[in-house]
Amino acid sequence: MHPAFDPESITDALDRADMDLWTRQPPRSDSARLRFLLSRHANHHTLAARLRISPAELQAALRGRRGAPSEQLHYAITREVARLWQPLIRRWAHHSLAERGGMMVHFRGWFGFTGAAGSSDDGRFRLLTEQLPTLYISRLFRAREQEADEETLRRIVADAVGEAYFRVSPTRGLRMVELKDIDYIEFSY
Template sequence: MPDKLGDSLDRAVESAFTRPVPKSAQAQMKYLVKQFKGTKAAAQALGVTQRTVERYVVGKLKRPRKELAARMEREVKKRWQPQVRARAKKQAATTDGIVVSTRARFGFTAAPGTTDDARIRHITQALPPRWAQQLFDARDQGATEQQLLDIAAQGLGQMYFRDDGRRARDLMVEFTDVEEIEIEL
């Protein structure tokens, strides 16, 4: 299954973390109990019993099953270093922008009578802060993967194919069959 753009955005922000995310099940559970302000809320968020959460906190249980381990890691990363996360997003959205590296099918149509059939291309392109802002805002508002891809396609079309408005102004870019996509801050 190809990488998802939303997951890649999350990994890019996580690369800005200044401290490592807790690794052990006990440390992760303790962190989640603290974040949720109690074992009951943590248990509800993870879909387990309150007693199970308590056993992980005191160290009686040490190895969660695969699904629970993935949920715990996802919930911890979602809440880990919120100020660092916000600062990284703000910097990308105001000054630095992002770099999109993708292997996908690109095609485009231009003026009547001219077309270029879609083909697989590998493109690495820096996108200015306005595109980073749009992607982060859409991700934070719960946009679907397709909506995120549409924003990325607009950005790649503008910066890569139209050279930020200096050529091919009427070019409409199609961005499909994403094989891989990676975002860097």
């Protein structure tokens, strides 16, 4: 797993899975990647805020004055490129998955019902691999495109895995399945 990505983050897991769809690789150097990112952001200030650095630091990194950027900046650049690289291919794949299915999630985390303790379905750490129902695939991709927070994405994944694993649909008003304390999560399609 690439150290730039958080193994516990659903956002990063979706971006890692999308990297397998690329038909060509992004630029290799950080300065070339920054130039690509500038073409996708409105201005230097927007990109600097996204990378959590000052505009002056961004200018210095673009000019290559400070040599190699810090490890933290390098990882931020890598994550941002993964989020924005080849959007048409990503959109086509997401649309196709939302229609036909085929998205798998593999995770280790606390998962189960929030109800009465003692049953075999009670919440505990589980290592699971499940195929997500198509309804949730489109919800998950839509939320990711709108840059939803991790809690929202976790709720969607919990509902999807709850329906696939426990055969419990939250659409019937049953919101009893939780996913938390994720050690790692991966998606594949």
